[in-house]
Amino acid sequence: MAILQRPSVSHPRDVLLGAQAGSVQLPVCDHYSGVEARMRKSLQLQADMTQEFGTCVFDVTLDCEDGAPVGAEAEHAALVTELAAGAAPKARVGVRVHPVDHPSFQADMATIAGRAANRLTHIMVPKVESVADVHTAEQALTAAGAVDLPLHVLIESPAAVHRAFDIAAHPRVQSISFGLMDFVSAHGGAIPADGMGIEGQFTHPLVLRAKLEIASACHAHGKVPSHCVVTEFKNTDAVRVAAQKAARELGYTRMWSIHPDQIRPILEAMAPSEAQIEQACRIILAAQAADWAPISHAGQLHDRASYRFFWQLITRAHQTGCSLAPEVQMFFDASSASGGAK
Structure with missing residues (x-):
């Protein structure tokens, strides 16, 4: 019997960003x-x-x-x-x-x-x-x-x-x-x-x-x-x-x-507000745990369209020096170690 392999978790940038989704990120x-x-x-x-x-x-x-x-x-x-x-x-x-x-x-x-x-x-x-x-x-x-x-x-x-x-x-x-x-x-x-x-x-x-x-x-x-x-x-x-x-x-x-x-x-x-950052982090981490499939969060449906929005919000928070949850900050630490990310 074949065993289904769980796909490896990808960086949100690689999963979510397309040509019309903020492919360039610069300091604000x-x-x-x-x-x-x-x-x-x-x-x-x-x-x-x-x-x-x-x-x-x-x-x-x-x-x-x-x-x-x-x-x-x-x-x-x-x-x-x-x-x-x-x-x-x-x-x-x-x-x-x-x-x-x-x-x-x-x-x-x-x-x-x-x-x-x-x-x-x-x-x-x-x-x-x-x-x-x-x-x-x-x-x-x-x-x-x-x-x-x-x-x-x-x-x-x-x-x-x-x-x-x-x-x-x-x-x-x-x-x-x-x-x-x-x-x-x-x-x-x-x-x-x-x-x-x-x-x-x-x-x-x-x-x-x-x-x-x-x-x-x-x-x-x-x-x-x-x-x-x-x-x-x-x-x-x-x-x-x-x-x-x-x-x-x-x-x-x-x-x-x-x-x-x-x-x-x-x-x-x-910079986004603390409440916006907290919401975005929760949604992105839940999406990551679901391998980027649709999820329900606080009674609302979210999929890759909204994930993209919340990832961009998190990126802006990082660009403006805001504090991020350690589990989210690691995405940027990993990007820096590999030569930077958009």
């Missing part, structure tokens, strides 16, 4: 700095908070576009390359280069990607207007020998928003960010100045439409939508409210920071 905060002293402080803060939370809870993106002094672009590119190369072993560091039509773009890519690709998590390309711009960036990475380095792109115009789905579909693109201030300015005064403020950016129809288009495009192709900056950087309550709205109402899973004081409010706003 992307912190930008471009002045040397602030770049060094940002990298140290990242190392300190990684030790505090047990995981890297935000990316540091070193900025060439707004950080490089005019006429000293090459020197700034060399500086960010040096900083990236000297970052802590587990650091997550990206670089924003100049736009593809800027005279320094090719030199940026040759220097930064050519010398530090193995230490970088991504290259951010601003003012992307079309898939052609993505191709140009991809070719520059290939020429620099950085054949596997992901691209993050910044959409900043109405025309680019119109092409968001095509841009998100490009396999090299990992994340799309929304450039609020350039987007508002591109409308020639049709959007009032308060459309760039903490309230107007969540109420003006054209701004809201653009944000939703970018988020929808990203989710359609398994990419990460990253919300724009809040310029009222001394108002941590405003940052927290903006992050909550971006995450809960607009579908954003990542947000820019431009000041160290913005990082923790973004983490807190994008």
